[in-house]
Amino acid sequence: MSNAAAADHDFPRPPETFTDHDGRTVTIEAYDGDIDPLVEMYADFGTDSRSQGVPPRTEADIRDWLPNLVEDGLNVVVWHEDQAVGHSVLVPYQDTSELAIFVHPDYQHAGIGSQLIRVLLGYGQENGLDRVWLSVSNTNHVARALYESVGFETIAKERVEMEMQRAL
Template identity: 25%
Template sequence: MKIIKAEVQHITAIAPLFDQYRVFYGQPSDLSGAKAFIRDRVQMKESTIFIAYDDEQPVGFMQLYPLFTSIGMQRKYVLNDLFVIPSFRTQGVGKALMQQAIQFAKEERANQISLQTSIENHPAKALYERMGMQMDLEFDNYILRLV
């Protein structure tokens, strides 16, 4: 397995994975919308995406969005998307992508990586905890849905 940082030429490889990720979270399939969304993020440098390949087949991806912490006066990242195709789960792909995220964030001198996942996504939660992530017990998170 190899993991690479996505560039414009990788958009076509990421789009089907991103579409499957959205379907996993209950959204309707929209491959052209997925491709446009990923293209915009990559071209505008609004996120950093890593793709995991088994031989030449893309088998997973992870997307990090940059933010800043005012209190810490440093960069931080939100790991917004992590997806591994079902036939490659439990083979270390998710762990390798997480390790890449941690390495990248350290290289960028970020002070933290945060994420959210579905309450029911027990396999992902177990992975995050094995990687040293902890539930935030210091701050409550609120959300205002606008659409």
């Protein structure tokens, strides 16, 4: 799908409840201002669940890092029962917004990331954003396929990472 065609696509908005591929009912909601559930989720990420230095490793560093995301960006959180299991954000960056997405390791490969990114893009549309940008490791084939599935196109490719964007 080209960016021109993708820009006409209307993505779902939060809240969005669905059943993931593992049979769990999860809800994606706009961020409510409480960082504690996100800190708890990020603190549980292992070394292999971190990319490009995020999320930070220690709880103190997570508490320092999160306010920049939640105060400046448009945030959505995935909930399974009373536990945050995913978080995605669009952070203003120059004349666009940078996308970041995180899904708790125990909830990956269940379709949550795919729906999370769609709801975040819908939230961005609803809030007047017209373009989204991201950076991803060249070796992160799962993330690259996810981004391509929702209309992101590669705009630059370096040795280690690539930049992608799409119009909303």
